[in-house]
Amino acid sequence: MFNASTLPVSKTSRAWTPGRISWVWRISVLALLFIGAQVEVGPFQLAVYYLIQDRWTILLAVVLMMGVAALAQRGCGAGLLDRLAASERLPLLMLALAVLAAFAGTHLIFGATPVSYDEVQADFDARVFAAGKLAYPVPEAWRPFIAALGPLFFLRIPDGAAWISAYWPGNAALRALFDSTIGMAWCSPALLGVGLASTYGVARKLWPDRRDAAFIAVLLLGTSSQALVTAMTPYAMTAHLAVNMLWLRLFLQDRPLAHAGAMAVGVLGVGLHQVVFHPLFVAPFILMLLCQKRVRLAAFYMAGYGVALAAWSLYPVWLAWLQTPGAGPSDPIRALLVDRWADGAGQGRFGHGVAFGLTVLNLARLAAWLNPALILLFAVGAPLALAKGALPRAILASVLLTAAAATLALPYQGHGWGWRYSHGVLGSMALVGAMAWLNLTERPDRGEWSSIVAGASLGSLLLLFPLNALHAARFAAPIRDALALIQGAGTDLVVVDGDAVSFGEDLARNRPDLRNTPKILSLEKIPPAALPELCRRGSIAVFDAGAATRLGFIGANGPEPRSPMREAFDAQCKARIL
Incomplete structure (x- = not known):
């Protein structure tokens, strides 16, 4: 059984007062902003543009934390979180408001119009699936122009006989399901709701006697601009967040039926849009099972994910062959290897300097799009998680492993709100933050920490989120106008x-x-x-x-x-x- 109720609540060094840690946070974020403004990232001008846009959010976040720290030292709002966390209904209300805000923003901020081609592909595939097809046949007269009609991320089916994106189909299938029921625009907001509800459920399982820890986890995640704004888009990242946290919720039940459910969710997670992201999240938990000598359960998961990875990796090959059964078997395989894997690995050709610069920009953007309290508590909680207990280490490792893989293999994210390759582990970050909360509430300066977290969360929702939403709306507006002009x-x-x-x-x-x-x-x-x-x-x-x-x-x-x-x-x- 998982020792969930014995996660660490030991005291940290008294030298790390709220004021000092807050200053470390501010200096670190400003350093990221300064270094990011200096680095050269070659052809990736979009990354620099995003940093120029987000610098105002970063500076506002620093001012916010200065004000919050000053108010906390005066005892303002010291008992606010304790009163809020005692409510059983408030987390449900927060979840509902986040879902409604994401749905409203889909129309008010983005005009229900995808910005990047990744998003275009998600909706394109969803419409193909809604029509009852795995790929849509292309009229023969247009096949010579298929690369111009769909210039990015399409699976190169021989002779252009049909078209579908080269992404795996899980996210698009979910969107098709919503399209046939309550509407495609509800898909990402609903998945945000699943992610928040699952995060709350995981925290309640980990700390059954501390309802406030579950409240804090949902508060940190639900007031972050990255979670809210990304849920206004067709990006698969919100689906990754939902699937990862739902998987962890089932995994921690530690019953045969729950593990079977987790494996079923895992199969979907592997095939959401890129096969690598979900396995990176679950790998530390499977390693934990091996360290605990639960070999049979670990073998179940390893076999299940091995089959899932093999099946999903062959899916594009099978799909391409299905559309052109007369083609040689090497044609779709070559298309898969060249057009998909080679393109993903191609970012390495820009060298370590560019990769470092992009990583700094990604971290700066993450700082601009998360609740500052989430970043602060994650930094406090990471050493605690690392020092005590296999389960907290696995939760932390899911964050670090995903971040390391994204840094090494995909340093350039292109479009996105915050650092979208970290999106699937935001729930884990919130859980690490909740671990820090448990520790800090055992200290004499509990009231000061409570004030900082409350003030930062309120400021994130009322100041940083509107500013980030405005930036997203301004970025999307020319694209909507261009499409209107073209149409x-x-x-x-x-x-x-x-x-x-x-x-x-x-x-x-x-x-x-x-x-x-x-x-x-x-x-x-x-x-x-x-x-x-x-x-x-x-x-x-x-x-x-x-x-x-x-x-x-x-x-x-x-x-x-x-x-x-x-x-x-x-x-x-x-x-x-x-």
């Missing part, structure tokens, strides 16, 4: 000059059945030999740097020198400039 072009086709527009390829969004008008193509992905045929397909408009500049796209500053492909297009096609 209102009144032509049969719109060609996006991606060489002249930063992330212009993200605008090439088409329905799976290609019945949308206009059809949107990425210029650089059009085969040059097929240009004459494209020009005969109907009227054409071009979205280029001029339109992007008018709409306020990042990095857009007027007309750019025309690429050879644009010159060839202009020479052969009569097109209207948007």
Whole structure:
């Protein structure tokens, strides 16, 4: 059995007073901001843009913590958390409000419009699955242009016979399920609710006599901008958070049926969108079982995850073969290896300096998008978790292992709110923070710590979250405006000059059945030999740097020198400039 009720509550050094730890936090965050402003990250200009945007949140967080620390020393709000944590209904109310806020933000902040192509792919696949297909057949007339119609992250099925993303299908399948019931826009908010409820359940299991610890865990997670804003998007990261915490909730029940349920949830977790993330989360817990000599249970999980990893790894190969059974078996395998695994590993080519710079930027963004109290309590709780008990060490290790893997293999996250590759372990971070809370409430300065956590959480919700939401809305607005301009072009086709527009390829969004008008193509992905045929397909408009500049796209500053492909297009096609 797991020794959940004996997690550490021992006293830490009296030298680490709330004021001193708060100062360490502020200095560390400012150092991240300063170093991040100096580092060179080569072609990853988007990461720098995000830091420039988030620096105001970081500075506001530092000011907030200074004010909170000053008020705490005067005893303001010392008993607030104790009164709130005593309520049995308040966590349920917090959960409901978080779900409703995420649903409202889906429309109010993002206009129910995906920003990045990762999000586009999630909705694209969901519509394919909702139509009862695993991949959507492509009309033969459009197969030569399939790479231009879907320029990013598509599984390269031989001959372009069908199209579906190269991501694994779990997140999209969940979205398709919601689309057929209460609406796709409810999917991510509902998954946030599952993540919060499961985090609360895990904390109640770990500390059955300390309801306040479960309240603190939910408070730290539910008032973080990253959790709320990401749940307004189709990103798979909210699903990872929900699956990980639901898995841990079942795992800690430590009964045969619960372990079977955890394994079933784990199969979904492996296939959510990337096979690597969920196994990184569960690996420390399986290692814990081995250290406890619970070999049979560990073998059950290792066998289950081995089968799941093998099956999901072969899924794209099987899917590609299913669409083109006459193709040689090496074709989809080569497509998988080249287009998926090689692209994921390709970030390493930028060198250790760039990887270090991106890691600093990721940590700075994480600091800007989490409740400052979560970061503070995680820093206090990490040594406690490391020092005492196999279970707290496993919870901490799930965070550190995921962060290390993301740093080494995927230092560049592209778009995202906060550090999205850490999203699946935010619940674990909140649990480590709750461990710190248990320790700190045994100290004479309990009231001061209570004031700091209460004030930081309130400030995170009322100050940092609105500012981050505003940043997200401003970033998304030009994309929505561009799509509205393109869809209102009144032509049969719109060609996006991606060489002249930063992330212009993200605008090439088409329905799976290609019945949308206009059809949107990425210029650089059009085969040059097929240009004459494209020009005969109907009227054409071009979205280029001029339109992007008018709409306020990042990095857009007027007309750019025309690429050879644009010159060839202009020479052969009569097109209207948007």
